[in-house]
Amino acid sequence: MKLNLNIQPLSSWMKVSSEPLIISGPCSAETEEQLLATAHLVKNTGKVSVLRAGIWKPRTRPGEFEGIGSIGLQWLKRAKEETGLPTAVEVATAKHVEEALAAGVDILWIGARSTVNPFTVQEIADALQGVDVPVMVKNPINPDLALWIGALERINRAGITKLAAIHRGFSSFEKSAYRNEPMWDLAIHLKTLAPELPILNDPSHICGTRDLIPYISQQALDLDMQGLMIESHIDPSVAWTDAKQQVTPAALAEIVNNLTIRKADSSNPEFTDKLQGLRDAIDRIDDQILQKLGERMALVEKIGEYKRDNDVTILQVNRWEEILEKRTALASALKLEKDFTEKVLELIHGESIRKQTEIMNAKTELN
Secondary structure, eight states: OOOOOOOOOGGGTOOOSSSSEEEEEOSBOOOHHHHHHHHHHHHHTTOOSEEEOBSSOOOSSTTSOOOOOTHHHHHHHHHHHHHOOOEEEEOOSHHHHHHHHHTTOSEEEEOHHHHTOHHHHHHHHHHTTTOOOOEEEEOOSSSOHHHHHHHHHHHHHTTOOSEEEEEOOBOOSSOOSSSSBOOHHHHHHHHHHOTTSOEEEOHHHHHSSGGGHHHHHHHHHHTTOOEEEEEBOSOGGGOSSOGGGOBOHHHHHHHHHTOOOOOSOOOOHHHHHHHHHHHHHHHHHHHHHHHHHHHHHHHHHHHHHHHHHTTOOSOOHHHHHHHHHHHHHHHHHTTOOHHHHHHHHHHHHHHHHHHHHHHHHHHHHHO
8 A cells, every 4th residue: 555645756855965865963952153063064074965953852851951942043044054054953842843944944854752642743733734844754763654654644734745754763672783773674664655755864863873873874875765864063072962873074974975875776778687587586486485375374274173173272382393493493504594584484373373263263153
């Protein structure tokens, strides 16, 4: 099912100074001097198309720095006048929207903590009625694609056609190298549902540390994301918020210079022919996989009937552990990742349980 979004192409409302599109600036506007100095340095890299800065900062606990507030909008306005860079800020309330627009902010974005709450998104959408301004929507903190889609739809229905999504990773209880797990599959799913929707990547919030930003940035571009939002501070070591994930403007330039820009397609006929041949081979294998899965499920149904007739439970833990052990060993020999193999097996096992449960329930209903 495709999303029915009425949006304009990114190229019609975003002027990109150099490839790829880079939105950069400090996590927080701290002082006028800090913001202006950073703005000039990111401008001088020649890589940045939009200057960003946090004016209002949603914080987890009270007492932490919650942004400089409305006065920062005037600093941002001056930075725009001096550098020529369009500006972008996060908004979380109708009042934020009104003040940002009054100060001439060019692009608004909705943060992850706001996207998670439909009431908040609707309040912002109502404030945007009749306004022609680009809006970017970050994914919600939790991995819920429906919430992300719902926020995009609410903003679009308010009449905003200059619309984009920002993939900034998702909160997870599992410990990993990332501050927020990328969960690329959710961003890819959104892209398949709305191919015309620009999706940018926020490697700063995914990584949580500057060392990983080059890797995630390259991966995002390889997945055909349309740009990057990277936090940059004149001196990250003294930043008031998210010091570990910000980079200096010089480091930002180095990161962008080392990125490989790839195209979504190629006009080389030899490449196209070879790619099509490989895709045809994959299609044949996919057909075979589905046929074999169908045969497997037919056997599962027979097993379910046999268990039903002999009053044997559906779930047999020892058998599942045996399958998992043997198949993962084979998968390892075939150079398949263990996590991937286990996920596939769990899906197949879940469907097997579902089918056998149907058979058991059918007997219960007949009785």
